[in-house]
Amino acid sequence: MTFFLLLLSAFLLGGIPFGLIIGKLLLGIDVRQSGSGNIGMTNVMRVGGKLPGVLTFLLDFGKGSLAVWLAQHWLATETAAPLWQVSLIAVITVCGHVFSLFLRFKGGKGVSTLFGVLAALNLPVGLGAAAVWLGLFTAKRISSLAALTMLATLPVWFLLIPWFQGMPIIWSQFGMFCTLDILLLYKHRDNIARLRTGQETQLKATNEPPTT
Secondary structure (H helix, E strand, C coil), X not given: CHXXXXXXXXXXXXXXXXXXXXXXXXXXXCHHHCCCCCCCHHHHHHHHCHHHHHHHHHHHHHHHHHHHHHHHHHCCCCCCXXXXXXXXXXXXXXXXXXXXXXXXXXXXXXXXXXXXHHHHHCHHHHHHHHHHHHHHHHHHCCHHHHHHHHHHHHHHHHHHHHHHHCCCCCHHHHXXXXXXHHHHHHHCHHHHHHHHHCCCCCCCXXXXXXXX
């Protein structure tokens, strides 16, 4: 029963639309009606500036880490929480962000929340994914390109890091995150189309919040 309650809680926690909340509280706008229409960090930063964007990232990241921490705490036995259960809760948290119950099952693209769950669940994989994202973003300043490259290489980290550590691959975790990976790549399909036509723009935070 505890496991199923945690799954439900993870989906609800993941669905809290912090980008939308920050847009309304700090900027006085509905970010779904500005820029790309997304509730994630990139669009909030683009339409509202660095501070709202960073806050959105931290809160979306934080809810992912919190969900995993709660799962590890409440499912813990004498040794540790069952890894497959914690991994599933991590995936469900990101799905909650993508299909937010509070937004009629619409939501963001899940990258910030993905980083949050990885930081708490499998830090080496999270650091590898973050390095890919930061490297591409620093070079190109295109957030979607960085995210897509990170997602495309994410399964590799789940295979390489255990190999470097001399430990067995956790196939249940690998399978769950590969499935999530496909979903998040699909959520970026509009970005892929714009990248193919050269219409995807670089991220440049606005200097001043929009007026209403």
